[in-house]
């Protein structure tokens with residue numbers, strides 16, 4: 001993940017005397033499923049109405065909606081590099097704040113777990129582990145290109161008899177796997193400081209070299225990190241019995257394998 005600050009608190013506006021005071025009971029029902037499908041979320045004890053904004057959210061509507069009715073402070077801090085840009089949007093969405101007697105997060109979240117997580121994050125930042133190492137990433141990119149070129153050259157020079165084909169294939173597979181990991185780091189904007197360079201190189205790696213759309217991958221993978229191991233929210237857990245799933249309706253089913261969709265419990269310590 002890219003370098004970030006430890007809290008969103010300094011980025012939000014000063015508390016207004018006119019802000020309505022809200023309880024978790026009131027916030028929780030605005031989870032997008034109730035009447036009017038309203039969505040409220042909490043960031044550093046401030047309550048925001050994202051019902052309309054979620055559809056315009058630059059990171060996609062799903063990722064933000066997964067936090068409707070919940071405290072989104074840590075995810076908010078983790079996902080936004082450009083705090084001044086995000087701050088501009090926040091002002092118009094603010095509708096209230098948590099009443100003084102309310103805890104900063106929902107009752108089903110463990111305080112000690114949250115504190116541990118925030119402490120770990122601070123330590124990781126202080127140790128400089130979120131700062132990119134350009135030499136490392138340059139070598140990664142170089143070895144991918146060398147392996148990819150070697151696989152094609154092998155077949156071009158020695159032909160498609162079994163041995164050169166198998167060796168070329170081995171180079172190609174390793175290159176493809178390494179590209180997957182490299183584009184993952186680019187998708188997290190972890191390689192360059194400026195997001196646009198990460199996005200540009202990600203398109204080269206995942207779209208040009210692997211043939212997949214970068215926006216599709218980012219959309220799914222950001223949800224995975226926003227709600228890791230939460231059934232129905234983490235797309236990495238959606239192992240439905242389909243061969244292809246093109247959009248919500250068009251799908252090609254594997255009819256000869258019977259896979260039962262299990263009602264798995266949430267693996268996430270906090271959430272559903």
Ligand code: HEM
Pocket residue numbers: 048050057058059060063064066067072075076079080081082085086089090093189195218222226
């Ligand atoms: C009211 C709250 C929020 C506001 C105002 C907001 C605003 C924004 C803005 C302006 C961007 C574009 C940033 C850029 O281009 O540099 C963005 C991107 C994004 N946001 Fe939010 N956001 C909010 C809440 C959330 C939450 C709760 C999550 C996660 C659960 C989230 C996840 C993301 C992601 C994944 C991106 C894309 C990041 C990228 O591609 O680099 N946002 N958001």
Ligand SMILES: [Zn+2]
Pocket residue numbers: 184188221225
């Ligand atoms: Zn990741």
